Every structure is written in C-alpha cells, then in structure tokens.
Amino acid sequence: MERIPILKMGSFLLVTVQVDMHDQLAMNLQSDLTDKIVSAKARGVLIDISALDIVDSFIGRMLGNIASMSRILDAETVVVGMQPAVAITLVELGLALTGVRTALNIEKGMDLLRASIG
Amino acid sequence: MSVLQQVLANKEAEVLSAWIAEQASDRTLQKGGSKSDALKEQSAELLGALREGVQQGNGEDIQAPGWTRTREILTDISAHLIKRGLTPAEVATFVFSLKRPLFQLVQTATAKTPEVLANELWTTNQLLDRLGLFITEVALESREKTISRQQTEMLELSTPVVKLWDGILALPLIGTLDSERTQIVMENLLQEIVRTGAGLAIIDITGVPTVDTLVAQHLLKTVAAARLMGAECIISGIRPQIASTIVHLGVDLGDVSTKATLADAFAVALRKLHLMVARMPHSGTSTE
Amino acid sequence: MTGKGEILPLRASEDVVIVRQRVRALAAQEGLKLVDQTKIVTAASELARNTVIYGRDGTALLEAVEAGGRRGVRLTFEDRGPGIADLQLAMKDGYTTGGGLGLGLSGSKRLCNEFEIESKVGVGTRVTITRWR
Known part of the structure; x- marks a missing residue:
C-alpha cells in the first residue's frame, strides 16, 4: 500500500507531504505516525506541508488528530510551511486548527520543538 | 455609383x-x-x-x-x-x-x-x-x-511591506481601506512573510481614517492565516475612534495582540525575539 | 454563458484527487488568481468527498463560464443518493452525519461566489458552485 515516508532525526520525526493525498493515504499517515512516535520514542513531530497546494477539512482534521494524539504520547507536533493561499482558504473554510502549533519552515519548527521540549 | x-x-x-x-x-x-x-x-x-x-x-x-x-x-x-x-x-x-x-x-x-x-x-x-x-x-x-x-499600480505602490529588523516586518497602511484593497494588501503581507521567513508582522493602521466590519474581518482573517503559517501579527495604531467602531460593530478581536503605536508594537516584537535596545556607553566624545 | 464541460465520476476517494487536479487546471486556464484557485479547488474537494461518502453514482461537471465580460469556473456535483431532508440544518457549521467536521457544505459556500443546492429525499442531491475571476 502507498505510504508517506517518515524520517527520524534524533528525537524528532520529520514528514514531508509531497503528494496530493487521497483520504486513505492521510489516514495511513495518521496511524503510521502514532506507531512511529512510540517505537522511536520521539519527542517531537515536524510535518512539512509546503508542497501542498490545498488543505481541506479532511486533511485539516488529520493534522489536528496527529497533534492531539502525539501530545497524549508525550510528543509535540509542529506543522510547517503552509502556503499563504492555503492559509487564507482554511480561514475562510472555518478551520482554525486550534491546538496545532505552526512554524514558517523546518528550521523554525525545529527551534520551536527544542524550546518546548527543553 | x-x-x-x-x-x-x-x-x-x-x-x-x-x-x-x-x-x-x-x-x-x-x-x-x-x-x-x-x-x-x-x-x-x-x-x-x-x-x-x-x-x-x-x-x-x-x-x-x-x-x-x-x-x-x-x-x-x-x-x-x-x-x-x-x-x-x-x-x-x-x-x-x-x-x-x-x-x-x-x-x-x-x-x-x-x-x-x-x-x-x-x-x-x-x-x-x-x-x-x-x-x-x-x-x-x-x-x-x-x-x-x-x-x-496605485494598489501596489500604496502597500509596501517593510523590514524593521531581522524577523520583524511592518505593513504601514495609509488611506481608506476597501475590501478589495485590504485583500490585496493582506495577500502581499503573507507572501512577504514566507519570502523573508519573518515570524513577526506589525500591521499599523495609524493612517487609516475608518474601519468598517468587512475590513475589520479581513484584518482578523489575515492574523488567523498568518498564525496558520506560523507567524504572529500585532495590530498597532488603533485610534480611539476605530476602537469604539470595532466594539460597536461587534467584531471580536479575540486574542489578537494590539498596541497603541507602532513603536510599542516594535518593542513587543523585539522582546519576543529576546532582543533589547541599549544605550552605548559614552560614545559622544570617542571619535578623536 | 458558454460552457464546454467535462464530466468526472465520483465513486471512490481517489476520484476526489482527480477532481481536485482537473478543477485546478481549469481554474488556472480561466485566469483565476492563486488564492481564488485554491478556494475553488478546496470547495471542490469538500463537495466531491460529500458526494463519494453520501451519494451514489455521483458525478462532477466542470465548466468554464462567461457572463457580463467575466470569466469563471462552475462546478456541479450530482448524485443519486438518499438526499438531504433538512437543508437548513445541513448548511450549518459543525453539523454532520458522517463523522466529519461538518464544514463541507457551509465551508465550501464561503469559498465561492455563487452556491446553489437542490435535494430530494430518495432521489439525490445537486450542488452547483461558481467562482468568478
């Protein structure tokens, strides 16, 4: 089955979403990530969505779920690189992604994770 | 013929x-x-x-x-x-x-x-x-x-996004804002945020005479969109008249940070970046 | 009004991806700005998913339209599903029967310039949206 690769960098996991995800692929990513957080003893998750040209309510919900689940597993999630047009559209759609932390790029996302984990 | x-x-x-x-x-x-x-x-x-x-x-x-x-x-x-x-x-x-x-x-x-x-x-x-x-x-x-x-051309001219410091952008808005102009200005700002990687943006509305519901909503949506991208906006220069309009219109500014002047907003932004402005010790007569 | 349309099937979740890509291509071709392209593609994604989940034999019709010198994109999502009994309720933010966020209909309405919905219980649902340049 199609899968989005998850990279491990120290105590962080990095996911770069580069394909237009159909719903099942997004669901797979969600369960793969939670598994990997546990197996890799990860403290932080970075999800880079700079290549995504839309985020609809389904993907938005998935991002929210990943953030809450990882928090329960004692890992912080930061979503990085959302494009301006995507952000404007999400706001209009009515999705605030409350509970999801964001950063402009991977580097700033890392800083944010390091600072919050201490 | x-x-x-x-x-x-x-x-x-x-x-x-x-x-x-x-x-x-x-x-x-x-x-x-x-x-x-x-x-x-x-x-x-x-x-x-x-x-x-x-x-x-x-x-x-x-x-x-x-x-x-x-x-x-x-x-x-x-x-x-x-x-x-x-x-x-x-x-x-x-x-x-x-x-x-x-x-x-x-x-x-x-x-x-x-x-x-x-x-x-x-x-x-x-x-x-x-x-x-x-x-x-x-x-x-x-x-x-x-x-x-x-x-x-005028829209482009009248909406410069300026860099105040590494990581701090400012958008000084001047003149009447209509819905279309606000939209263009805001898109511009978000694009500059991505291009420069600046995590803080100050939207200064000192030069804006009035704000209606639609414009206020556009401002708030921009702040929300910037937050989704991972940047924080501070709105400065809200004159008393506009503040009362915003309250009167029932627009909820929520947890958007606002400051009275651009200078106040800049000070807040510097603090967030853990920077401080200090006076140089006796620099006046040192150029001999 | 001129329309040369393209009809795409909506049966599985992969079909939603194809609809998104075709709508993106059409919106770009009709000269919509990036933000407006993103809005109509997102709305299309929401409505196409609704059609796949709730409808049966669903289709999406993609058209380039022109009126009064303006160009735009019109999308029609049609299915032969169970229909919606209470449209007003279905249009409310947060209302869902499918376990989603309940933003599909209400949210996509905010993302376009024109929104029209018709539904008959036992017959099916048709949603038409338009985004102008």
Whole structure:
C-alpha cells in the first residue's frame, strides 16, 4: 500500500507531504505516525506541508488528530510551511486548527520543538 | 455609383485639403495637434480607407469586414488624440469635422437634384455619425484601461511591506481601506512573510481614517492565516475612534495582540525575539 | 454563458484527487488568481468527498463560464443518493452525519461566489458552485 515516508532525526520525526493525498493515504499517515512516535520514542513531530497546494477539512482534521494524539504520547507536533493561499482558504473554510502549533519552515519548527521540549 | 462614392473617388484631394483646413481652425483639434504632419497623414489615410469602404458597398454597417481598415485607422487616431489629452467627446469631433467639407462637395455634385441631395446627405451623415460613435467608444475603452492599470499600480505602490529588523516586518497602511484593497494588501503581507521567513508582522493602521466590519474581518482573517503559517501579527495604531467602531460593530478581536503605536508594537516584537535596545556607553566624545 | 464541460465520476476517494487536479487546471486556464484557485479547488474537494461518502453514482461537471465580460469556473456535483431532508440544518457549521467536521457544505459556500443546492429525499442531491475571476 502507498505510504508517506517518515524520517527520524534524533528525537524528532520529520514528514514531508509531497503528494496530493487521497483520504486513505492521510489516514495511513495518521496511524503510521502514532506507531512511529512510540517505537522511536520521539519527542517531537515536524510535518512539512509546503508542497501542498490545498488543505481541506479532511486533511485539516488529520493534522489536528496527529497533534492531539502525539501530545497524549508525550510528543509535540509542529506543522510547517503552509502556503499563504492555503492559509487564507482554511480561514475562510472555518478551520482554525486550534491546538496545532505552526512554524514558517523546518528550521523554525525545529527551534520551536527544542524550546518546548527543553 | 452613389454620389458619396463619386465625391470620394474623384475629389479626394479636394476633400482632404478642405478637411485639414477645417481641423486647423477647430480649437479642440488644435489641441490634438491638427497642424502636425502626423495627424494630416492619418487624415489622408482615413479618407483613403473611407473611399474603399464606400466603394465596396458595405453601407453603414461599420462592423462589416469592409470597414476593418477604417476601424483600425480610427483606433490609432483615437490613441493619438487621447495621448494629447483630448476627452472622448473631443476625439469624436475629429470625425465630425469631416462633415462640412464632405457635405459641401456632395451638395455641389447634386445641386440640380434636391431629392437626391437630401438622400445623399442623410446617408453620409449617418455614416459619419456611426464612425464618430465608434471612435468615442474606442476612446472611452482606452481611458478605462488606463484607469484600471493606474488603479492596480496605485494598489501596489500604496502597500509596501517593510523590514524593521531581522524577523520583524511592518505593513504601514495609509488611506481608506476597501475590501478589495485590504485583500490585496493582506495577500502581499503573507507572501512577504514566507519570502523573508519573518515570524513577526506589525500591521499599523495609524493612517487609516475608518474601519468598517468587512475590513475589520479581513484584518482578523489575515492574523488567523498568518498564525496558520506560523507567524504572529500585532495590530498597532488603533485610534480611539476605530476602537469604539470595532466594539460597536461587534467584531471580536479575540486574542489578537494590539498596541497603541507602532513603536510599542516594535518593542513587543523585539522582546519576543529576546532582543533589547541599549544605550552605548559614552560614545559622544570617542571619535578623536 | 458558454460552457464546454467535462464530466468526472465520483465513486471512490481517489476520484476526489482527480477532481481536485482537473478543477485546478481549469481554474488556472480561466485566469483565476492563486488564492481564488485554491478556494475553488478546496470547495471542490469538500463537495466531491460529500458526494463519494453520501451519494451514489455521483458525478462532477466542470465548466468554464462567461457572463457580463467575466470569466469563471462552475462546478456541479450530482448524485443519486438518499438526499438531504433538512437543508437548513445541513448548511450549518459543525453539523454532520458522517463523522466529519461538518464544514463541507457551509465551508465550501464561503469559498465561492455563487452556491446553489437542490435535494430530494430518495432521489439525490445537486450542488452547483461558481467562482468568478
């Protein structure tokens, strides 16, 4: 089955979403990530969505779920690189992604994770 | 062969010189450069095209293919006159100034047959009216194009996003904000945030006289969008009047940080980046 | 109004991806700005997913439209599903029968310039949206 690769960098996991995800692929990513957080003893998750040209309510919900689940597993999630047009559209759609932390790029996302984990 | 056809075919030179004289005596057209060679040449060209158009028997339907050349020349002339500062109505007088010379020659040619005269004058008049309307329309169109181009340019000019410090952008808004302008400005800001990687942006509305519900909502949506991208916005320069409007309109600013002045907002931004401004110790006399 | 349309099937979740890509191509071709393209593609994604989840034999019709000198994109999502009994309720933010966020209908309405919905219980649902340049 199609899968989005998850990279491990120290105590962080990095996911770069580069394909237009159909719903099942997004669901797979969600369960793969939670598994990997546990197996890799990860403290932080970075999800880079700079290549995504839309985020609809389904993907938005998935991002929210990943953030809450990882928090329960004692890992912080930061979503990085959302494009301006995507952000404007999400706001209009009515999705605030409350509970999801964001950063402009991977580097700033890392800083944010390091600072919050201490 | 109609009389108009004959006049244009046999007396073209005569019509042209009478027309040019007519143009030269017209004040409006003087402003359009009626004494210049450029306009004289264009007049001669137009007359030639007119002759061909009439000869091909296209009648008064000036959208017909036989009038293509005439329409092209009129479009050129319109552009020329508009550039010289003529209004669309004044541009039309260029075509109408052909009436007198043409009527006179048609009249001379049909002096002995009044019924023919009336008929010929009517068709000639109608043709020139249509050409006059056409050139007015072209002139109006080009003016509208200029206006919309200028509007876009003005929007771009009036919305600079400036860098205050590494990681701090400012958007000083000046003048009335309508919904469209706010949208463009905000998109601009978000793009600059991505391009520069600045995590903090100050939207300063000191120079904005009024804020309506729609504009306030656009501001809030921008702040929300920036947050989704991972940047934080501070709104500064909210004057008391605007503050009361916002409350009155029932717009909820929520947890958006606001500061009275741009300087206050800048201080907050510096603090968030763990930066501070310090006085240099005794720098006054150290340049010996 | 001129329309040369393209009809795409909506049966599985992969079809939603194809609809998104085709709508993006059409919106770009019609000269919509990037933000407006993103809005109509997102709305299309929401409505296409609704059609796949709730409808049967669903289709999406993609058209380029022109009116009064303006160009735009019109999308029609049609299915032969169970229909919606209470449209007003279905249009409310947060209302869902499918376990989603309940933003599909209400949210996509906010993302376009024109929104029209028709539904008959036992017959099906048709949603038409338009985004102008």
